[in-house]
Amino acid sequence: MAKRTIELIVNGDRYELAVDPWRTLANVLREDLRLTGTKVGCAQGDCGACTVLLDGRSISSCLTLAVEAHQREVTTIEGLAPSPDELHPIQEAFVQHGAVQCGYCTPGMVLAAKHLLDNNPAPSEAEIRAGLSGNLCRCTGYNKIVDAIGAAAKKISDTGKEA
Amino acid sequence: MKNPAIIGQSIPRLDAPSKVTGKAIYTDDMKLPGMLYGKLLRSPLAHARIKRIDVSKAKALPGVKDVIVGADTPGVKYGNWRLVPQSQDELPLAVDKVRFVGDEVAAVCALDPETAEKALGLIEVEYEELPAILSVEEATAEGAGLIHQESKGNVSLVRKIDYGDLDQMFAKADYVREDTFRVHPVQHAYMEPCSSLAQTEEGNRVTLWTSTQTPYIVQCLLASTLGLPENNVRVMKVQIGGGFGGKMELRPWEFCAAFMSLRTGRPVKFTLTRHDELAYGRRRHPMTIYSKVGFKKDGMLLAKDFQVMLDGGAYNAMGPTATFLCGTFGNMLYNYPAYRYFGRHVYTNKPPASAMRGFGAPQAAFAAETQMNMAAEELGIDPIDIRLMNAMQTGDVIPDVATISSCGFKESLEEVRRISGWDQKRKNKTPGKGLGIGCFSFISGGVFNWFNTKYNFSAAEVKVFEDGTAQLAVMACDIGQGPDTVLRQILAAELGIPIHKIRLISMDTACTPKADLGTWGSRVTLMNGNAIIEAAGKIKAMLRPVMFSELDLNQIHDLAFEDERVFVRANPKKGMDFAECVYKALRGREGEPLTARGYYTPRNKGLVSPAFSFGAQVAEVAVDQDTGQIQVEKMYTAHDCGVAINKMSVEGQLEGAIQMGLGYALMEDLVMDDQGRTLNTTFLDYKMPAAEDMPPGESVEIETYEPEGPFGAKEAGEGLAIPTAPAISHAVFEAVGYRCMETPITPEKVLRALGKIK
Ligand code: FES
Numbered sequence: 001m002a003k004r005t006i007e008l009i010v011n012g013d014r015y016e017l018a019v020d021p022w023r024t025l026a027n028v029l030r031e032d033l034r035l036t037g038t039k040v041g042c043a044q045g046d047c048g049a050c051t052v053l054l055d056g057r058s059i060s061s062c063l064t065l066a067v068e069a070h071q072r073e074v075t076t077i078e079g080l081a082p083s084p085d086e087l088h089p090i091q092e093a094f095v096q097h098g099a100v101q102c103g104y105c106t107p108g109m110v111l112a113a114k115h116l117l118d119n120n121p122a123p124s125e126a127e128i129r130a131g132l133s134g135n136l137c138r139c140t141g142y143n144k145i146v147d148a149i150g151a152a153a154k155k156i157s158d159t160g161k162e163a
Numbered sequence: 164m165k166n167p168a169i170i171g172q173s174i175p176r177l178d179a180p181s182k183v184t185g186k187a188i189y190t191d192d193m194k195l196p197g198m199l200y201g202k203l204l205r206s207p208l209a210h211a212r213i214k215r216i217d218v219s220k221a222k223a224l225p226g227v228k229d230v231i232v233g234a235d236t237p238g239v240k241y242g243n244w245r246l247v248p249q250s251q252d253e254l255p256l257a258v259d260k261v262r263f264v265g266d267e268v269a270a271v272c273a274l275d276p277e278t279a280e281k282a283l284g285l286i287e288v289e290y291e292e293l294p295a296i297l298s299v300e301e302a303t304a305e306g307a308g309l310i311h312q313e314s315k316g317n318v319s320l321v322r323k324i325d326y327g328d329l330d331q332m333f334a335k336a337d338y339v340r341e342d343t344f345r346v347h348p349v350q351h352a353y354m355e356p357c358s359s360l361a362q363t364e365e366g367n368r369v370t371l372w373t374s375t376q377t378p379y380i381v382q383c384l385l386a387s388t389l390g391l392p393e394n395n396v397r398v399m400k401v402q403i404g405g406g407f408g409g410k411m412e413l414r415p416w417e418f419c420a421a422f423m424s425l426r427t428g429r430p431v432k433f434t435l436t437r438h439d440e441l442a443y444g445r446r447r448h449p450m451t452i453y454s455k456v457g458f459k460k461d462g463m464l465l466a467k468d469f470q471v472m473l474d475g476g477a478y479n480a481m482g483p484t485a486t487f488l489c490g491t492f493g494n495m496l497y498n499y500p501a502y503r504y505f506g507r508h509v510y511t512n513k514p515p516a517s518a519m520r521g522f523g524a525p526q527a528a529f530a531a532e533t534q535m536n537m538a539a540e541e542l543g544i545d546p547i548d549i550r551l552m553n554a555m556q557t558g559d560v561i562p563d564v565a566t567i568s569s570c571g572f573k574e575s576l577e578e579v580r581r582i583s584g585w586d587q588k589r590k591n592k593t594p595g596k597g598l599g600i601g602c603f604s605f606i607s608g609g610v611f612n613w614f615n616t617k618y619n620f621s622a623a624e625v626k627v628f629e630d631g632t633a634q635l636a637v638m639a640c641d642i643g644q645g646p647d648t649v650l651r652q653i654l655a656a657e658l659g660i661p662i663h664k665i666r667l668i669s670m671d672t673a674c675t676p677k678a679d680l681g682t683w684g685s686r687v688t689l690m691n692g693n694a695i696i697e698a699a700g701k702i703k704a705m706l707r708p709v710m711f712s713e714l715d716l717n718q719i720h721d722l723a724f725e726d727e728r729v730f731v732r733a734n735p736k737k738g739m740d741f742a743e744c745v746y747k748a749l750r751g752r753e754g755e756p757l758t759a760r761g762y763y764t765p766r767n768k769g770l771v772s773p774a775f776s777f778g779a780q781v782a783e784v785a786v787d788q789d790t791g792q793i794q795v796e797k798m799y800t801a802h803d804c805g806v807a808i809n810k811m812s813v814e815g816q817l818e819g820a821i822q823m824g825l826g827y828a829l830m831e832d833l834v835m836d837d838q839g840r841t842l843n844t845t846f847l848d849y850k851m852p853a854a855e856d857m858p859p860g861e862s863v864e865i866e867t868y869e870p871e872g873p874f875g876a877k878e879a880g881e882g883l884a885i886p887t888a889p890a891i892s893h894a895v896f897e898a899v900g901y902r903c904m905e906t907p908i909t910p911e912k913v914l915r916a917l918g919k920i921k
């Protein structure tokens with residue numbers, strides 16, 4: 001099958017790429033753009049490690065073809081922090097609350113949380129847990145991740161801005 | 164003595180910022196110029212002779228750079244028990260015979276993964292199928308075929324423990340019971356699938372980045388299987404996405420990456436898929452456990468006869484250690500005047516089982532703790548009371564094993580009784596609800612040297628600089644549990660400098676001091692922590708002459724290192740900045756660096772471990788009597804991990820352990836068909852708890868001071884994975900009267916026990 005030329009807008013940067021039509025977005029982000037913060041834990045849509053935002057919505061990039069993202073905005077974990085020496089409040093809260101152990105699930109968790117808070121700025125604990133239903137973590141038992149997201153929600157609403 | 168303030172603080176992980184921003188680099192994130200992609204061909208059969216392999220078509224495929232089979236390799240067997248060479252039963256690629264579905268038969272590397280995959284399909288293998296032996300009963304039956312010629316009866320290792328007069332004690336017992344338990348296999352399910360990248364340089368040197376918990380073991384075994392000197396192999400630091408015991412051996416893809424890199428002169432990377440992991444990966448041993456136990460009618464334990472068959476799968480892997488430890492976990496919690504253990508590690512044609520968080524203990528404890536609850540019930544004694552009566556205490560001796568140097572077990576039992584509302588809730592029972600208890604004890608690293616290292620078990624190198632900073636070099640390996648932070652806390656406490664002023668070099672076998680046996684058995688904090696303290700002590704001794712001569716101190720003065728200063732303890736004003744002190748020392752040494760090494764090897768600590776942690780857990784469950792669904796409503800834990808170096812990390816270990824324990828008890832199971840194939844090879848089918856499945860928890864840390872541990876610390880991560888399954892099982896019994904003797908505890912089994920289904 002012939003390659004397709006696609007245009008991706010990733011973390012605000014525009015890329016023109018020729019990709020095989022069967023390649024996943026996760027694969028193109030990691031291999032072609034070398035944005036390796038997006039992790040692949042299963043490549044089957046079951047673990048959420050590959051979560052990115054596509055036009056602001058969280059998706060499993062291992063189940064999304066790169067061609068589907070043509071001319072759309074992709075946010076990966078590398079694009080979340082407002083500047084090189086600042087963290088996004090969700091990232092900051094993950095650090096401070098001990099929500100990170102091995103870190104393999106972390107990029108996906110953080111972006112799932114971003115999607116959740118964008119849609120529900122003051123989620124209850126149950127809503128946070130439901131918001132993480134597509135993301136597996138084997139290290140933390142989730143509690144500190146849930147705490148971190150709750151704290152980030154509060155911080156964002158208190159300061160009235162994202163960072 | 165009071166610990167420095169940094170000990171016990173909840174310092175956020177120093178590697179967390181790189182992980183939340185996606186900058187942390189794991190093996191599969193790496194790509195080197197000219198890199199080739201490797202893939203493994205695995206056996207589709209559980210047991211077969213290899214009659215013929217033809218790789219010519221695969222080799223001819225454009226883009227394929229190398230194809231290897233067992234006959235191309237040096238054919239050196241490996242295994243972690245180097246001290247017992249006959250236990251080393253594995254080859255990187257099968258020769259003559261395959262022993263499980265997934266056994267590695269050939270490897271390919273190519274310009275891209277798709278070509279490598281395609282090439283696998285072009286390799287022709289002709290097998291002569293042999294009968295597959297899929298259970299320990301079949302394997303040990305009279306006349307069973309042999310999986311490994313050398314192992315009679317398919318038993319690869321036997322471990323016996325025997326002390327006290329068993330017959331006499333059973334004769335004295337008022338109450339004796341015998342039970343048989345069966346526990347099932349589960350998987351580590353670390354989120355990072357295994358990946359390895361090898362690069363050669365200067366002819367026959369190899370550098371390997373690999374998802375491992377034991378860089379030193381990989382270095383040594385890779386060197387021997389390649390036929391190279393140890394020093395030609397360098398295993399280097401990379402982030403590791405979890406391990407839990409599943410990444411502590413040399414693995415075929417590590418060998419193949421290195422071997423093919425040597426052959427092609429190019430970097431070669433292998434990355435497994437989740438299917439590979441679930442279908443063929445290491446797992447926790449299924450076991451058949453027979454236990455006979457005798458009590459006086461007042462509840463005092465007299466004797467136990469514990470007989471275990473471990474279903475080891477096709478190779479030993481870490482099974483010998485699990486066999487050894489399982490016997491020790493069978494009697495670690497309580498005082499038994501007589502105890503006998505007979506453990507057998509049995510080969511079957513299944514993917515090898517190995518170490519997994521708890522290393523034989525979750526299985527042993529499921530049986531032992533469940534049986535304790537059964538006995539309490541029949542003797543009419545409260546399950547916590549019967550435990551208190553028999554519990555280990557500081558100073559108790561486990562015959563032939565160890566003297567317990569610190570133990571907060573009784574306190575844990577009392578605390579968990581209090582926080583769970585045990586007494587009131589048991590008095591006012593609600594139908595369909597129940598409380599259950601499970602307890603644990605665990606090791607802080609092993610004293611055994613089956614790997615036969617000639618080095619110390621742990622080592623640290625500390626260097627201090629005139630700008631007041633330090634560098635810590637350790638081979639210890641952070642797989643997510645946090646030593647990259649905790650070890651720096653220990654050094655910061657010793658030198659009195661802030662943690663961010665310590666640079667860490669870890670997990671590099673070429674430039675961190677030899678050796679470290681790796682991350683397993685909850686050994687890192689205690690062993691490496693002690694090595695760091697020794698190294699720091701030597702640095703302080705180097706700085707001492709500067710202080711004494713500069714400040715003209717009296718011989719009786721004692722120095723303190725705190726707040727980036729070095730001063731006279733009795734007169735804090737008398738002192739200087741740490742940086743200045745280092746500068747002066749360096750001046751005097753004409754620039755010769757201030758470097759010191761410290762080591763730790765447990766000596767005269769019995770047969771098992773230098774220190775033991777203890778704890779108790781209560782599960783509160785509700786069982787739906789129509790559907791059999793089990794809802795764990797709350798977990799209460801009280802545990803003694805000595806002094807917690809980093810409280811937040813200890814909590815994280817506890818919470819993560821509950822996730823695993825819950826999965827083990829209720830949801831996770833590797834289901835196999837009658838051909839030895841694992842059927843559930845996705846996370847959709849292999850169910851582990853998600854955020855919504857987690858019960859709320861309450862916990863108490865019982866602080867003891869472990870004299871053998873750094874600042875009083877001991878194990879805190881692994882033991883907590885042990886009590887959850889027996890606690891839940893007990894709670895289910897209390898709720899609906901179903902006693903699980905064969906894990907996992909499923910709704911189906913509950914309904915069958917309630918007579919609702921056949
Ligand atoms: S890698 Fe995409 S969901 Fe697991």
Ligand code: FES
Pocket residue numbers: 099100101102103104105106136137138139140354404405643
């Ligand atoms: S932190 Fe390891 S998987 Fe979540």
